[in-house]
Amino acid sequence: MQQKDLVRLDRILGLLGSEHAGERASAGKAATALLKKHELSWWEVLEGRALGRKAAAEVRRSDLGIDYLQAAESRIRQLKAHNQMLEKQVVQLKEKVEAQKAALRAQAPD
Incomplete structure (x- = not known):
């Protein structure tokens, strides 16, 4: 064709x-x-x-007008940056949960 x-x-x-x-x-x-x-x-x-x-x-x-390799590499960089941000959030949330657990233990009567 x-x-x-x-x-x-x-x-x-x-x-x-x-x-x-x-x-x-x-x-x-x-x-x-x-x-x-x-x-x-x-x-x-x-x-x-x-x-x-x-x-x-x-x-x-x-x-x-698309360079597929360049587009894929750009997307990989974006996903890596997003993944790093999510990993930081997970660490922060774990720390927050642990702090709340500690506060609850401190308030609980023995």
Whole structure:
């Protein structure tokens, strides 16, 4: 499947949101026919294999402008910082619980 076919598929799928049942049915039929023509399944299209691995990866990079490695590393840093904050909160809460236990023991009659 070429890029122009994906653009056509995008236009066809846009018609699935039509208020008219006939347009929706026609769009579904046209989309299925396009996939059959290229011997593709919906699963292959959803996985990005319609253009082939190399072309699909290039389209994702150029269209989205996302560096996935950089995004993943950034998310890891965020999660580590969040984890450290949570660990500090756990320590503070444990100290608070222990202080409350000690206060209750001190108040309890022997």
